[in-house]
């Protein structure tokens with residue numbers, strides 16, 4: 563019997579199986595597909611810990627509700643969106659690309675290339691000094707593939723990337739930490755808001771095309787949230803808790819054009835490679851009716867100071883709410899774990915309003931049949 567088994571299972575599969583069993587303490591039990599993450603602080607799970615930058619979340623009270631109750635570099639009280647997607651795929655969370663633990667069998671689970679502070683544009687987030695801008699995140703993805711090739715060979719490595727799920731989250735910082743960072747910013751003198759949005763979409767399209775050329779075939783692309791409604795912006799611009807108009811306008815211009823661009827790319831490719839997640843609408847649902855989702859507030863951050871706890875950073879000196887689950891926002895910019903869980907639920911099961919052209923459960927069902 564043993565002989566028969568060996569005969570019908572190709573050598574390379576055995577090799578990989580043994581690799582996973584011996585090197586990988588991180589096995590995906592259900593789907594067995596790798597997961598790659600690109601983007602900004604909404605999805606960074608610790609790369610910036612290894613960089614000389616001010617954009618970091620490696621000190622308490624960040625991570626207060628993480629399984630270890632220690633900060634990890636995630637901009638959340640607990641898990642973030644990619645962690646919860648991994649959980650649903652039956653996988654361990656992906657490791658940050660810069661983590662020394664990302665080697666051997668761990669590489670086969672995927673990797674997180676995201677870096678807090680980055681945007682679509684290279685000049686976004688320059689005030690954070692040393693961050694991994696998006697062209698460099700893609701360079702790292704290329705380097706990652708080289709490392710995987712050395713481990714499992716060319717064909718298997720190509721297959722791993724092709725079958726992987728990819729998440730990319732960009733755009734918010736191009737407004738908050740660039741165009742609107744200071745009055746009369748360079749970009750705002752160069753472009754009207756309408757022109758700037760078109761420029762961002764053109765540049766984003768190049769990023770997505772490069773991701774496709776690097777082998778990505780199922781890419782979740784999140785739009786920006788309602789930028790004008792985050793506690794940091796309420797603290798700056800809001801008298802009665804109303805969202806900041808100009809930033810809301812920016813999000814309302816950017817998000818539909820992103821969906822259009824994704825449709826164009828898919829049509830050109832002739833296959834659904836890119837899937838738009840309407841995180842703006844998901845967030846607006848919480849903001850319109852926080853109580854329906856079990857939140858007590860969608861305006862005040864759990865951790866922070868000043869109006870709406872929206873001023874400055876979340877540190878040990880900040881106000882800290884006792885029950886994070888009641889807050890949409892953990893800090894002045896980032897959702898709580900509970901809000902992230904509800905967002906991922908919509909990513910998995912949402913209707914076309916939320917997930918275009920289809921939700922993640924549909925994608926996973928299609929791919930498991932392929």
Ligand SMILES: *[C@@H]1O[C@H](CO)[C@@H](O)[C@H](O)[C@H]1NC(C)=O
Nearest residue numbers: 682683684685695697698765
């Ligand atoms: C951003 O920087 C990369 C090099 O790191 C360069 O190739 C690219 O052209 C730049 N993008 C823009 C829009 O200037």
Ligand SMILES: *[C@@H]1O[C@H](CO)[C@@H](O)[C@H](O)[C@H]1NC(C)=O
Nearest residue numbers: 743744745746747748750751
């Ligand atoms: C911004 O530019 C406008 C007109 O170009 C000018 O009136 C205004 O004072 C400038 N504001 C700042 C803060 O520099």
